[in-house]
Amino acid sequence: MRLQYRWVALGLLGAVGISAQAQSELKISGVLDAGIQNYKSANGNTVNRLQNGAFETSRLIIAGKEDLGGGLKANFMLEMAPAVDTGETSRFGFFNRNSWVGLSGAQWGEVRFGRYLTGSANLLCQVDLHWCGSGFNGTGIMYNGDLATVGRWISGSPGRGGNNNEGISVFSGGNGTAGSAESNRKNNAIQYVSSRISGFQAKVMYSMGELGKNPANGSGDHVDATLTYQDQNLFIGIGYAEVRPDPLWNAKGALTSLGGTYKFGALRVGAIYQYETASGPSAKWTRAKSWALTSAYRMGAFEPYLKFGQHSTNGTGAYGIVDGTDAFVVNVGTQYALSKRTSLYADFVTDLKGSDGNPAIYKNDTRLITVGMKHYF
Secondary structure, three states: OHHHHHHHHHHHHHHHHHHHHHOEEEEEEEEEEEEEEEEEOOOOOEEEEEEEOOOOOOEEEEEEEEEEEOOEEEEEEEEEOOOOOOOOOOOOOOOOOEEEEEEEEOOOEEEEEEEEEOHHHHHHHHHHOOOOOOOOOOOOOOOOOOOOOOOOOOOOOOOOOOOOOOOOOOOOOOOOOOOOOOOOEEEEEEEEEOOOEOOEEEEEEEEOOOOOOOOOOOOOOEEEEEEEEEOOOEEEEEEEEEEOOOOOOOOEEEEEEEEEEEEEOOEEEEEEEEEEEEEOOOOOOOEEEEEEEEEEEOEOOEEEEEEEEEEEEEEEOHHHOEEEEEEEEEEEEEEEEOOOOEEEEEEEEEEOOOOOOOOOOOOOOEEEEEEEEEEEO
């Protein structure tokens, strides 16, 4: 009899353990991507290389949630970007892509605290059709140039009038350097994401620079808000972002984005338009405009795509060059699905207006040819 009670007790404890375990969820996922590239910079230098994240950023995601009852949940995400070619992690931090904890409710939405992609960048990654994949090292239509060019295509964050690689995509909201291309994710941020109501969803984010008057790295407080609508075939959104001055980069900027996508059976198309303003002693331009058109067509295992667009300012860059159109990017390629999780790809991208340095040195169109593979897990 005592043995029987012991088995009953163990059974009850097991049931309680299973029930408690069912209230929590932990998921590990990600993608590994590498490609062989032939790259020509604006100074004419050509190199062959094995590039990590050539089409889509390699990443490892640890995400989880706990059911607290009454529709309330605790959520978190830690996302890092390991380099397949070297095994290194990003110079922007160990969990450089997403690092946040938050609470969500079935009716009122979710509040997050930490580091994540801005709503404006999320909007343009939707329009990109490949979540900002393909193109220059897996940035899709979100091209920020390289050390030999100052081309900008579509922006995920206000540039604050920056040019000549000292303010292009100026970092804001955390540790970094002015001129860093990693400006589309913000540190020290609070974000509210509403529930989707009749297809509509709103996101509001405030990122704190936290530097006060210390001219350490060009961080400024950042505000970002988006409103989107989505149904089975249509996605459309509008976004507004503003980054404030700081002692290092004494300029402020604002960015308005309007874009969307539509699915015609096997054909997907997208379009986006952006208008930027900048002001302050450090601003090298006060107005900028960007646009891009994207398309992708599914043919069995193949998906060819074409993306193109431009960015222009009213400023004067290095060596007295009037920028005008300072980037016109054309991106064409195809994916081939070996399975639902594994794909091969071939990609070509060029920036026809990306050189803003010494015209005697930086006079070539930057271009990149890539062949590679990616695997989701």
